[in-house]
Amino acid sequence: MNLSPKIENFVLHCGEMGSRWGFNRTIGQMVGLLVINEHPLTANQIAEALKISRGNVSMGIKELQSWQLVKVHHIPGDRKEYYAPNGTIWDLANKVFEERRKREIDPTLTLLRDQILDTANSPEEKYAQEQMQSIHDLLETVTKWSAELQRLTPEQLQSLMKLGSSVSKVIDLKDKLLKKS
Amino acid sequence: MNLSPKIENFVLHCGEMGSRWGFNRTIGQMVGLLVINEHPLTANQIAEALKISRGNVSMGIKELQSWQLVKVHHIPGDRKEYYAPNGTIWDLANKVFEERRKREIDPTLTLLRDQILDTANSPEEKYAQEQMQSIHDLLETVTKWSAELQRLTPEQLQSLMKLGSSVSKVIDLKDKLLKKS
DNA sequence: TTTAACTTTCAATAATTACTGAACGTTTAG
DNA sequence: CTAAACGTTCAGTAATTATTGAAAGTTAAA
Numbered sequence: 022m023n024l025s026p027k028i029e030n031f032v033l034h035c036g037e038m039g040s041r042w043g044f045n046r047t048i049g050q051m052v053g054l055l056v057i058n059e060h061p062l063t064a065n066q067i068a069e070a071l072k073i074s075r076g077n078v079s080m081g082i083k084e085l086q087s088w089q090l091v092k093v094h095h096i097p098g099d100r101k102e103y104y105a106p107n108g109t110i111w112d113l114a115n116k117v118f119e120e121r122r123k124r125e126i127d128p129t130l131t132l133l134r135d136q137i138l139d140t141a142n143s144p145e146e147k148y149a150q151e152q153m154q155s156i157h158d159l160l161e162t163v164t165k166w167s168a169e170l171q172r173l174t175p176e177q178l179q180s181l182m183k184l185g186s187s188v189s190k191v192i193d194l195k196d197k198l199l200k201k202s
Numbered sequence: 203m204n205l206s207p208k209i210e211n212f213v214l215h216c217g218e219m220g221s222r223w224g225f226n227r228t229i230g231q232m233v234g235l236l237v238i239n240e241h242p243l244t245a246n247q248i249a250e251a252l253k254i255s256r257g258n259v260s261m262g263i264k265e266l267q268s269w270q271l272v273k274v275h276h277i278p279g280d281r282k283e284y285y286a287p288n289g290t291i292w293d294l295a296n297k298v299f300e301e302r303r304k305r306e307i308d309p310t311l312t313l314l315r316d317q318i319l320d321t322a323n324s325p326e327e328k329y330a331q332e333q334m335q336s337i338h339d340l341l342e343t344v345t346k347w348s349a350e351l352q353r354l355t356p357e358q359l360q361s362l363m364k365l366g367s368s369v370s371k372v373i374d375l376k377d378k379l380l381k382k383s
Numbered sequence: 384t385t386t387a388a389c390t391t392t393c394a395a396t397a398a399t400t401a402c403t404g405a406a407c408g409t410t411t412a413g
Numbered sequence: 414c415t416a417a418a419c420g421t422t423c424a425g426t427a428a429t430t431a432t433t434g435a436a437a438g439t440t441a442a443a
């Protein structure tokens with residue numbers, strides 16, 4: 022398992038980015054490695070390619086499974102497990118978004134709702150509640166939107182993109198249509 | 203500077219979330235604190251409220267300024283600096299997105315483009331390039347979309363949301379319109 | 384110019400997070 | 414049943430990241 026410089030480059034970059042997307046460097050590299058390899062890899066191949074311990078691979082795979090980002094393959098007559106990305110790039114990105122929504126946005130919305138319903142007993146708390154309401158509304162909007170986007174295939178998205186660069190135009194379209202009907 | 207339990211709760215939560223949005227726990231708390239306070243705060247007030255050192259506040263503010271998330275106020279006859287959020291909630295969210303795009307997505311796009319243009323000298327590299335192309339396309343789409351969304355006011359967004367829950371419908375609308383004309 | 388009131392910096396250290404590798408668990412072939 | 418081939422766990426340790434606090438920098442009033 023020797024990576025070509027080009028591929029190694031990509032894998033290292035995934036490592037750097039991985040930490041920003043919710044997992045750590047090593048796990049980012051693992052995703053990168055699995056994604057640029059056409060065929061599933063064994064835990065030992067991963068350990069060797071990334072120069073990390075076997076135990077670390079096991080922990081990383083476990084974490085990736087909790088994100089639903091990898092699936093396991095088996096080859097008849099072979100006891101090893103072979104790991105591969107669980108879906109297309111688009112699927113993986115969706116899963117990361119979805120998981121982060123669950124872990125970050127949902128708990129925040131819950132907290133905000135609780136606080137907003139509670140009665141404010143000072144002007145400071147009143148202001149605080151107003152701000153929390155803004156955050157709440159923003160998060161809810163973003164959540165709904167991302168749910169919408171996730172339903173689209175990449176092709177539909179591309180098509181939407183080509184509409185003419187401006188979402189405002191979509192709004193205008195909507196308005197026109199609604200007036201006609 | 204004594205926080206009411208309700209407000210403290212929110213601030214602590216911002217701390218937890220802060221780390222996920224690109225900064226660390228303390229800096230997350232600082233943002234939370236500034237956002238739920240109607241009036242600008244001095245560095246000492248922040249240090250006292252969050253029970254951290256004065257030096258840490260200074261570093262945190264510096265970091266937040268690099269994200270363009272805080273602005274400085276001055277009161278005539280007072281040499282202290284007063285810090286406040288740099289815009290509405292929506293503005294702040296936009297700035298975070300924008301900054302993360304610059305720090306994460308743009309460098310990734312550059313790397314991917316380089317790799318894709320380079321000639322593949324093995325079937326593995328060929329496949330790798332195809333995958334990189336997918337990632338590239340996805341990131342570009344997401345980038346363009348977020349740029350579009352950022353142009354909208356929260357009100358426009360809300361309006362778009364109310365369109366009827368499904369973006370696919372917008373695409374259908376578009377198709378119908380284009381066929382008619 | 385001195386002093387007081389502030390801010391910034393950064394080396395030392397604390398806190399957190401990630402990794403290793405040995406021990407243990409499980410499955411299957413012989 | 415035993416050994417080999419694999420996967421998992423976790424205590425100990427390494428690496429990284431965050432924080433403190435003392436020293437140095439800045440500004441303005443006296």
